[in-house]
Amino acid sequence: GEDVEQSLFLSVREGDSSVINCTYTDSSSTYLYWYKQEPGAGLQLLTYIFSNMDMKQDQRLTVLLNKKDKHLSLRIADTQTGDSAIYFCAECPSGTYKYIFGTGTRLKVLA
């Protein structure tokens, strides 16, 4: 089946960088996404990367894409306590308009 895999937990100290990793399965996915879920809320799009890009930077966020290994990562620089949340990666295989979400990584930022 189709599985998007992530580690379940990550703990970092405030001010450090966080790196959340994801492996996906469908090389046809045109876009790959990172969503953030804060407690008691739905998911919100954090950033996305087009499949023909290797890297995308958006303020404190850096997305790296390795298409050969089907590996996606999200780096958060200078992690703050407000970054504590669950982060989901997702792919949308070409032509399906259906998302496949990873299991989510719970990021805990320690003060």
Added chain:
Amino acid sequence: DADVTQTPRNRITKTGKRIMLECSQTKGHDRMYWYRQDPGLGLRLIYYSFDVKDINKGEISDGYSVSRQAQAKFSLSLESAIPNQTALYFCATSDSQITYEQYFGPGTRLTVT
């Protein structure tokens, strides 16, 4: 006002009861989705709809049904609730533009006792 709303936000029901979760959106999107979230399993797609006349099963549709009453409304029903349907349920919409970003409602926490 929120673009995607879900009612109720919390519900406790008993095994065997029929329950309906409702979703409304003001974004004007054609595509709507229902997901359930379980700890450690991420989001799994239950049903999705690309317009009022187009309803499709997702990966875990057994025990669920949906109704797309209008472009803006997409309801999820549990015909006979069972305890393993206890979960957090999300409705989402998607634009048909190039990035296909999804917009999520706040979720409904359903407990089946």
